[in-house]
Amino acid sequence: MARPTRVSRALSQNYLTDRTAAARLARLAVPHPKAGLVLEVGAGKGALTELLAPRCRRLLAYEIDGRLVPQLDARFRSASQVQVVAGDFLAARPPRTPFSVAGNVPFSRTAAIVHWCLAAPALTDATLLTQLEYARKRTGDYGRWTSLTVLNWPRYEWRLVGRVGRHGFRPVPRVDAGILRIERRRTPLLDPAALSGWRHLVELGFSGVGGSLHASLCRAHPRRRVDAAFRGAGLDRAVLVGAVSPDRWLRLHEGLEA
Known part of the structure; x- marks a missing residue:
């Protein structure tokens, strides 16, 4: 029997184990089945990957932890639409064709991942599981707004679309999580x-x-x-x-x- 992979604190790993929450995240990320290209941030052990795969034509599952990549390769070998990418998502070059981003992101790298998404010209939307506080701050849920959200508001809508209790992860983090949805507006609010x-x-x-x-x-x-x-x-x-x-x-x- 293979020994379980130990969690890397340096990579801020908290695996999503709540299948109901994972299914909801997949539906929010890809609301219409058979969507085009989806990039998953931090595939981990493949819990979300498994639910995203049937909903898109092509799924690039990025995983920075090399110890997990062989498991992912084996798990999705028969899923032709899934390509496991070993490496740092933040080092990836954004696709030139329209694409979505989804993932249970490492809490310590949330800001960098959001900035990557906002800088990608062909991004249509991003659905990210982040610290609840981060999602609430970015969406005005505290009754206050941040400069990053206001700056990008003419082009992107920011919404808090769900919450996941901290006990839905292993290991259990110190805080709950929120599902942050960032959507590019079809018609920008400013020229x-x-x-x-x-x-x-x-x-x-x-x-x-x-x-x-x-x-x-x-x-x-x-x-x-x-x-x-x-x-x-x-x-x-x-x-x-x-x-x-x-x-x-x-x-x-x-x-x-x-």
């Missing part, structure tokens, strides 16, 4: 020509220069125009920058660019 100005606005607003969002924006725009934009967005001048939702940022942008 490409406006994205540079949008980035400047959001980065200036989150800079903290001046002590408040209103004061920060007054460094680049006449106070009268900023006041009018705040009124148009329904914002109080004393509002904290993190409390401004993406839709109100869009109204601010519209008012300042008018």
Whole structure:
């Protein structure tokens, strides 16, 4: 009998053992069976891979832990649509054709994986099992919004679509997990020509220069125009920058660019 593979703390491994949660994650990641290309981050022992495979035409299952790759190869040898890729997902070159990303991501590498996804021109969506706190912060579930989410809001929608208790993993992590869904909008909320100005606005607003969002924006725009934009967005001048939702940022942008 083969000895069980020991968990690598350096790789932040927490295997998903809750099959109900895994099935839900697979359905959320690939809502329509026989989808095109899907990239799985951290295939582990193949629990999610097994559920994703029947739902897509091609599945690239990335696994950085070389000890697990032979097991994955053997498990999916008869699944012609599955290709096990030994190596770091973050070192992969994004496909040029439309693709999705799914996975139970190592908590310690979540930010880097999200940035990889956002930088991939052909990405259509990503469904990631992350620390619950990370998913809540990125989707405004705390009533506050982060600069990364606001910056990318015109092109991507961010949603918290599920939760998984920590006891659904082995070894058991210290915190629960959340299912984060990032979808590229079919029609962006801003024209490409406006994205540079949008980035400047959001980065200036989150800079903290001046002590408040209103004061920060007054460094680049006449106070009268900023006041009018705040009124148009329904914002109080004393509002904290993190409390401004993406839709109100869009109204601010519209008012300042008018």
